Amino acid sequence: MKRLHEKMEQEGRVLSEHVLKVDSFLNHQIDPQLMKEIGEEFGRLFKEAGITKIVTLESSGIAPSVMTGLVLGVPVVFARKRQSLTMTDDLLTAEVYSFTKQTSNRIAVSKSFLSEDDTVLIIDDFLANGQAALGLMDIVKQAGSTIAGIGIVIEKSFQDGRALLEKEGMRVESLARIESLQDGQIQFKAEVLQ
Amino acid sequence: MKRLHEKMEQEGRVLSEHVLKVDSFLNHQIDPQLMKEIGEEFGRLFKEAGITKIVTLESSGIAPSVMTGLVLGVPVVFARKRQSLTMTDDLLTAEVYSFTKQTSNRIAVSKSFLSEDDTVLIIDDFLANGQAALGLMDIVKQAGSTIAGIGIVIEKSFQDGRALLEKEGMRVESLARIESLQDGQIQFKAEVLQ
Numbered sequence: 001m002k003r004l005h006e007k008m009e010q011e012g013r014v015l016s017e018h019v020l021k022v023d024s025f026l027n028h029q030i031d032p033q034l035m036k037e038i039g040e041e042f043g044r045l046f047k048e049a050g051i052t053k054i055v056t057l058e059s060s061g062i063a064p065s066v067m068t069g070l071v072l073g074v075p076v077v078f079a080r081k082r083q084s085l086t087m088t089d090d091l092l093t094a095e096v097y098s099f100t101k102q103t104s105n106r107i108a109v110s111k112s113f114l115s116e117d118d119t120v121l122i123i124d125d126f127l128a129n130g131q132a133a134l135g136l137m138d139i140v141k142q143a144g145s146t147i148a149g150i151g152i153v154i155e156k157s158f159q160d161g162r163a164l165l166e167k168e169g170m171r172v173e174s175l176a177r178i179e180s181l182q183d184g185q186i187q188f189k190a191e192v193l194q
Numbered sequence: 195m196k197r198l199h200e201k202m203e204q205e206g207r208v209l210s211e212h213v214l215k216v217d218s219f220l221n222h223q224i225d226p227q228l229m230k231e232i233g234e235e236f237g238r239l240f241k242e243a244g245i246t247k248i249v250t251l252e253s254s255g256i257a258p259s260v261m262t263g264l265v266l267g268v269p270v271v272f273a274r275k276r277q278s279l280t281m282t283d284d285l286l287t288a289e290v291y292s293f294t295k296q297t298s299n300r301i302a303v304s305k306s307f308l309s310e311d312d313t314v315l316i317i318d319d320f321l322a323n324g325q326a327a328l329g330l331m332d333i334v335k336q337a338g339s340t341i342a343g344i345g346i347v348i349e350k351s352f353q354d355g356r357a358l359l360e361k362e363g364m365r366v367e368s369l370a371r372i373e374s375l376q377d378g379q380i381q382f383k384a385e386v387l388q
Contacts, residue, residue: 023307024306025269028271028304028307029269029270030259030272031269032260032263032264032268035260036264058253059252059274062224062260063256066226066260066261067226070229070230073227074226075223075224075225076223076224077224078224110217112217113218113222113223
């Protein structure tokens with residue numbers, strides 16, 4: 001997705017060979033117009049997939065998911081990273097290990113918002129080791145919903161997340177795929193530059 | 195805002211005289227179309243205010259804020275409730291006490307995203323005791339930015355948040371104002387039903 005690539009090149013900060021910081025438009029400050037275009041792109045990619053619900057993870061997954069939900073005309077459910085006191089319903093939960101923070105987080109979705117009749121698009125901001133996506137898949141499967149695929153804004157293709165998800169039979173659509181972050185530069189995978 | 199009132203009446207669950215649960219369209223599951231209409235309404239209310247940036251709090255403030263940012267053509271910055279390891283920048287922080295959870299949270303915004311040149315609209319999902327809004331105001335003031343006003347999706351008018359904010363000279367625009375939650379019913383303030 002050209003606009004996203006440009007934004008990453010202009011504003012992304014390569015902090016190490018593994019870390020790209022995109023806090024100016026996705027993870028802390030959000031560019032609403034870019035999110036709209038991301039929503040349109042996910043909408044285009046999944047418009048024939050019969051999606052009834054989008055599932056994402058707070059907080060950075062919310063903006064791209066809501067814009068996609070608007071395009072597809074479906075609700076968004078965001079998994080919470082910690083249990084809120086007002087979440088009195090039965091919960092579907094999964095453990096997500098973060099390699100960055102070296103901690104495990106319990107993520108939770110209320111059972112009320114997913115059913116066997118749902119066809120779910122999972123959306124997340126980043127795909128690295130795939131642990132968050134696997135946790136979301138786990139929750140969606142517990143609900144008995146069908147998973148139509150996974151939409152990722154930025155994929156770090158040099159990590160093994162995509163391979164893990166594809167091994168599970170998942171369709172993975174990433175709007176930007178990073179081949180490497182060496183020498184402080186973002187190198188995109190060639191195929192998505194066309 | 196009529197559509198919001200209807201949604202609250204249809205799907206809101208009154209858990210006590212103080213707690214209205216709107217997890218089906220705002221706080222856990224999100225209705226993107228309703229968020230768009232909320233964004234249009236905040237956009238209409240603040241279009242003459244010279245807004246350059248929206249500041250909100252993760253996670254439930256993000257969806258209405260991004261839709262408002264799209265209408266006003268400005269970026270959204272969401273304050274984080276806990277420090278992320280990739281937030282290496284200097285931070286502006288404030289303490290927010292939650293009466294519901296009886297705990298204090300540190301909220302943080304990177305200094306990079308607010309400046310003396312900004313005119314800020316603060317948006318939050320709920321206004322109850324006003325502690326979150328006061329924390330966000332504190333952060334925006336530390337940055338030297340101007341605060342144009344506060345946009346609230348649902349105000350619990352029987353709590354003292356609005357009075358506290360107005361005492362600080364704030365313009366407060368709430369799209370739904372609840373007078374009481376007694377007897378398991380939502381009673382709206384009369385003025386906003388017109």
